Amino acid sequence: MVPPQYYLLLSAAVFCIGIFGLLTRRNALLFLMSVELMLNAANINLVAFSYYWGNVTGQTFTLFTLALAAAEVAVGLGIILVLYRNFDGVDVTNATTMRW
Amino acid sequence: MSDWIAIGAMGLVGVGLPLAMMAVSALLRPSVPEQGKSATYESGEVPTGTARVQFNIQYYMVALLFLVFDIETVLIFPWTVIYRSALEQGASLATVLTPMLVFIGVLVVGLVWAWRNGAVKWVKSPQASRRKTERKDA
Amino acid sequence: MAGILDFAPAIVLLPFLSFLIALGAGRYMPKGGALAGIGATAGSFVLSIATFFAVSGGQTYNQTIYTWAEGLDAINLTFGLLIDPLSSMMLVIVTLVALLVHVFSLGYMNDEGETGLPRYYAGLGLFTASMLGFVVADNLLMAFMFFELVGLCSYLLIGFHFRQDGPPSAAKKAFLVTRFGDYFFLIGVVAVFATFGSAAFAGPDAFPVLAEEALNGEHSVNTFLGMGEQAWFTVVGLLVLGGVVGKSAQFPLHTWLPDAMEGPTPVSALIHAATMVAAGVYLVARMYGFYVLTPTTLAIIALIGGFTALFAATMGVVKKEIKQVLAYSTISQYGYMMLGLGAGGYVAATFHLMTHAFFKALLFLGAGSVIIAMHHNENMWDMGGLKDKMPVTYYAFLSGSLALAGIVPFAGFWSKDEVLYETLIHGLGGSPILLAAYAMGLLAVFFTGFYTFRMVFLTFHGEPRSGTARDPHGVRWNVKGPLAVLGVLAATTGLVNMVPVEKLFGIEGIDFLHQFLDGSFSSLNAHHYAELIPYSSGYIGGEAGTVAIGAAVSLGFALGGAALAHVLYNVPEPVEHTDKLGSIKTVLYNNYYQDEYQVWIATGVVQPISRVLDKFDQGIVDGVVNGISSVSLFAGGRVKRIQTGVVSNYAALLTLGLTALLLGLGLLGGWFA
């Protein structure tokens, strides 16, 4: 059996990749994808430790996070769409009319 | 080991079924070749030119709807897993069924709303209708 | 149990309601809101009467209505009602006078075609409500707040004719001078809270009771400045007394009162008889249980009272305007009340407060009637001979004058005599200060008799000395009615407390007021105060003898003054005799240069100090404040730069912040072990 620490390391790595992605990409879609990576890092943990602890709580919760991630993407895509229309592109650093 | 046999069988069926269907249709269909038919199907879009065209916005809407409803079905999964055993352990049918009915009911309300608001109504884009008239004229 | 006392809050709220009505809807109503005011005060009056009888029947009421600031440890700031004999008596006086003043105003203001009536009646309503709130206050802080409201209303009403020159400056003066006293009062309130943790007048943690226990060593309280309890209580008492001296126009803060005559005459009546000026004396009576513990304070009160009584009376002698005479008489009469309180005559002072309320209201309303008749000319030298033209006013005014001068059997005689009698016996008991105060009070009786009858003779007797006096303006029922009511009261209220008669003839049980004030809360009744009085009594020829001598002497002085006035002024063509006074005349005309020296103090002493303080304020305090504000704004300008508007930067900063927190808390919490 794979020791649980390894799962933690894996998920942490995935999480960090996600953070790296959203810090370096200016494209809104890539931003969203990075967030998905981070959420999936959480899912890895949940599923792995669900197995470790011998209950299905984590697995069930994973389904919820998946569903919510999808819903989030749905809303996000809608916002990105209007962003594209109003700011002629999906570069998140374009929208800076409000600051300070 | 028997698990692996099951998985292998499923893989075989998965590959075999489409192959079989394609084979059957190739054998049965009449062959009348023409230019339009040989073109690559691209969801009604013009398949030629650069890939960076602006797609019709309505694909987006359908995709969003699909995404949401597709994922919601995932939530039905845990329910199906426990459905039988719950009944066997003496839970009444209403107790087991009601939550899912409520869940589906909420989804239906959303779907009906989306439908009525034209989210799934395919409006011809100007480009598409232009093409159609062009074709008619030709 | 819903007794009549549960309706007591309505007594205060009704005039407040009339204030709101007059303010909001007065201009749409006939008579400019007067009817609402009359209705409200009449309602309050009826309730007060009911309350009075309920209290006579032994009921009392002491309840917290609303706690507006929950205390940290034990101090709660509350509004509450305390109905005991003293406050119920005062309620009746205030509501009655307020009602009559409202009615009289119909004649004085409405019939004379004044403008701004809604403002006037709103002011009267709020004034009445504030005073009633003050009267029923169950703690010192609430009393202070209503005390201030009373001051504010007097400012508004004295300055009613704000387009003329005099009234606004008189209003300002009244406000500032009384405020000056109130500063001390405010410090006193804080001191009471700091000392006792409570400012209730009655109930389990009443501060007079706590003070008494502290002096008996049963209880410890906080004292400050390293003083003993006795000394500290004296300081606290004197601080509160500051407010009293200001409001009740006692020397040296009396200067605002004569100027306040610039206000409409009914307002003067209200201020002098029942509300503002009475508030000061009432406050002393209210917390008498505290004052009575400190002999020094009592002596100071007595001395201030006696001196003010004499001092103001002498100034009243030379005035030309009828309202000015009355103004100085008010100061003088309140001096008597203070004298009574200082001399341990709690009942006597309260008695005088009551009788004075009636006869002074009467005199002012009478003066108002005369002023209407004279087309708003107030100079007595232009009057004369009005006796036959306006008999109702004359007889009512005469009744009031007899009471003021203290001629038996009018109200003033009984009460003033009792004040002097209490002073005398306690003075004879071994207190030279009280004897001095008694002498001054006695001398003032003579002057009172003189200036009162000088006023009466100049106004009503002799030949008319001007065209308007020959053909005065008539007055209507709404002027005569209140005069008649008050005239009867001025003649008869003295009968409720005929102590001399009791003492001389041994008729028990006719000192009704004594009995009345002896009811209710054991810590608030006259009996309790009498036990605590730090004086002993001495007599000349036994108790009855002293009573007889005292009464005879004071009556004699009063009659003497009256007789002198008769000789000098009750002639067909009176002339000014003031020249005979020589240089004293100038001093008196200038009111002993009181205003001048106060102005000098203000400009010569206070202003330089203020200037230094202002420098300090502008330079150092403001400098620090401005410095802080510009540093804040600068910092704010920097801080907001974090918000770059670029969402990627936000994500980066967010991650950085989270990492920093992780490192910080992790190192502290040993997460990385």
Place this chain on the structure above:
Amino acid sequence: MTPLQTLPEWAATAPAIVLALTGLALLLIDTIDPDSTNNGLLAGTATLGALAAGGIAAWFLIGGTGMESTGGAISLYGDALVVDGMSLFFTLIFTSVTAMVTVASYDYLADEEYQGEFYSLVIFAATGMTLMGMSNSLATVFVSLELASLPSYALVAFLKKDRGSIEAGLKYFLIGALSSAVFAFGISLVFAVTGSLVLPEVAATLAEGTELVGVLGLGVLMIAGGFAFKTASVPFHFWAPEAYEGAPAPVSAFLSSASKAAGFAVAFRVFTVAFPLETVTAIGGGSVDWSLLFALLAVVTMTLGNFAAATQENVKRMLAYSSIGHAGYALIGLAAITVDGGAANGDVLGASMAHLLVYGFMNTGAFLFIAMVEKWGLGRTFEDYNGIASKAPIAATAMTVFMFSLAGLPPFGGFVSKYALFYSAIESGFWWLAAVGAVNSALSLFYYSRVVKAMWIEEPSKPLEIGSQPVGLYVAVIFAAVGTVLLLPGFQPVIETAQTVAAALF
């Protein structure tokens, strides 16, 4: 109150159910006739639903549902939800804010499309907030938090043709997505350590100790981050100024009052129930001192919010920063909890809850006043507010009440609630927190009074033209003002209720 006890247990969630049904009903109304919008019907339905839910919550609260007197908290669905005094108290906050916002939106949205969607989104978000208050499991916490967030993203970006609204929506969404990912990861870490998501079970497992203090600590920190996003606290506050400034003003009101309160509701419960301070500060050789964390965040948040607000030129953005500042005040409720605090813990938490209630009224009112000014088309800067009082004295008076109440001046509700908060912080020994709060309050008076000065004292630079008198907005603003004022005399029962229900958590 016997009738309450005769209801089935699931009826305790009635406020949430009513809100959810209202949302569905709004969708159905829109479904029946998608082409025409009957603004009055939609706004009326939404308001009625919110009021009904609030009424039920109030009825339960008075009846003692889920409190000591009737047998303690009602937990439902395998402990996933719990109905107790605190959840009902917060429901009351959410529903009253929602009602005010929907009434005001009647006018604000009069010329907009997609009104049915707007109201149903608002109501669904309110449902999510109500569920947040009831959540007793990290799973339900996450789901309900997202249920509240997702509609909010859409609402902020509601004005599809307005660049400000879109930009606001984008930033809110991106930071929100990031935060919810962080939050989910935090939950997964806590699950890794304890093997449970139900809050009391988490606490029970932690009480037995664990080796993985670091993992737990990181998890707790990340969960705190998720709440910090919802409450607009540092360092997850970056979305707030832009989102509040760009969003339609009623939505700003909704987010800055109700959404913030919801974040606090769930944070209060999660941290006190799942991670009791006495357990997590002494666990397997390490300590997860979240009280210190929140103290730090409270100080930084209130300081940053107030300092940045002081230099704003745009009234709406100033209010946005002030909203961050108020999040800092409310954080004191968590920061001042101590291991051996006893009753003081309940007091300070309750004071924070009471402050959130008062804040719900005054802040909603302030944003709705801005909605009214936007409706009049007067502009957004302080100069644009010059002389408004001469044209609209009633509204300006209400705004004055809000400003002074937000600044914490007597005699308004904001004064007592702030006072109670600082006082209970001192009682818990955190006098320095109270001192920082007091200094910040003093600074806040500067920028709040600027609004008042502009409205009443300054002369307008150009002639003011005020077109319509929007009835709905007026009703909402005046209601909020009356609420703000009445909460001063009515504060006693509020604070008592809040402190009682808060004490039940410990």
